[in-house]
Amino acid sequence: MHNIYLKKISRTANVGLYGSLAISIATLALYYLWNKRFYINEQGFRFMLVAGCILAILAICTILFTVRKSTPKLRQMDDLNEKLGKYSDQVSNIYLTTLGIVVVECVLITLSHNSILFILFMLLVLTLFMLYPNHLKVKTDLGLSDEQMSELFPDLYKTEKQDE
8 A cells, every 4th residue: 555655655755856957958958049039019028027036036935835734744643654645745746736836937948038937947847856756755755664674675675673
């Protein structure tokens, strides 16, 4: 039962992170290598700049606020399956929503041809890197014991007792 949750966590984190990274690299290449541009009026340019900034900042704030509020609640749960289920839902919500926001940001960057949005866009992708759920982050986020970690990750997690 635990493997289903662990695979879902890994799969959605990989899709969200690597998808965002691939889209950002493609947008960066399109920005610098494509010689055609979309021309919009000054009001449309400002609207896209403000909308892109607000969207990226709200996304980062929401992600950090969600992680800050939900992590202590996850640690207090008793059932390991329930912890993993809630954590996998949280990871999939964060990563898939951020992937959608990254796509919208890329469209705004491509249409407005504005390099200011790249900074906020890269902060959004950097946030995904910081929150990437490897086995040690899962242990910290869920407050798991060494026995539970050995059960969940038998190949990756070694305790001092197992080394002797």
